[in-house]
Amino acid sequence: MRKLRIVVVNTLIHPGDEHDASLQLQAQRGNALRIGLLESGYDIIASLPADLYLPERIAQLQPDMIIVDAESDARDVLEHIVIATRDERRPIVLFTEDGATDSIDAAMAAGVSAYIVAGLHAERIAPVLNVALARFRQEAKLRAELDDTRHKLAERKVIERAKGLLMTHHGLSEDQAYQRLRSMAMNKKLRLAEIAQRIIDVEDLLGG
Template sequence: MRVLVVDPDPARAALVAEGLSGVDPLEVRHAAIFDEHEAALFEPDVVVVAADSPDRDTLDSLREASLANPRPVVMFVDRSEPGLAEEAVRAGVAAYVVDGLAAGRVRTVLEVAMSRFALMNQLRQDLEKAKADLASRKTVERAKALLMKERGLEEEEAYKLLRKLSMDTGRPLAAVASDLLAFAGVLKGGKA
């Protein structure tokens, strides 16, 4: 396991590393502040941020980093202001622990955070795929409707024609449907 510990306090960072003893293989790197470039070079499996209290700069950095390179992030803080836990979660933090940094808890918290991150990441991917599939279906339906109107075809015939064009060109059905709609728009004087 590769762990990046971000903490200005070396003693607290050592406590995190101590909590991971027995993990094999293990590589722990310590940084006083979060730097996405350094994190990307190290490629950690999990980032642990430990601090007295989370600051907005760190949360902003984590938010930007999670957009470009999502990875599980665990935050141990000594104290928290109202609303900061929610802000941390929105910044991509998988586990937010207040006043609970103890060597004996570190490994379990990291394992749960990594599992939760993997689950949430899979849900995000599934959602994006579902949205893309829905958009493709809408495009195919619009193309079928166009063929039905312009060529006087039944729905099944219009679908078979789209499917044949897809197979003949070796392109996905949605791409063929999208091209058909674009060409129809050009022929009617609309935008491509």
């Protein structure tokens, strides 16, 4: 089984900030996270700061999962993550010390699959990531099903409108109009919705 390719996103520590106690703690957490991931058999392909270049870097790397390590700036980091995954969704796991309800709500709205507050232990990493991946796949399946339903409803509306045009212009019954559509689609080797859309396009072109 192929290793999960992971990008870790963490707080950017600027030169001169090394003596900041909170940033030192952040660095320690980041190291613990990376060690836990490696010990669990995951492939860390990059460790990136949450900056304006993050979307481009993620697009280039094409990771299977994004792990965010954010001490208390989770919202700022999430803004960059949302932009980076807007066009192509990926499972996101957030490890943070920020347990505020509004922060959790914002993270879930941003597409985070798992929000883990405190308690970063190596033995917890694999189960957390497995649950996050399963949840992401389930949500992706539901989105696909919803998109498919919407697409079918849109096609049905197009077919119904085309039938109505045929009935009006050719004096056909509903069944006759449907059979005319089917025959035209078969002759043109097109899907029913495609031939229906062509009929509508011609009607709109002629100003009907």
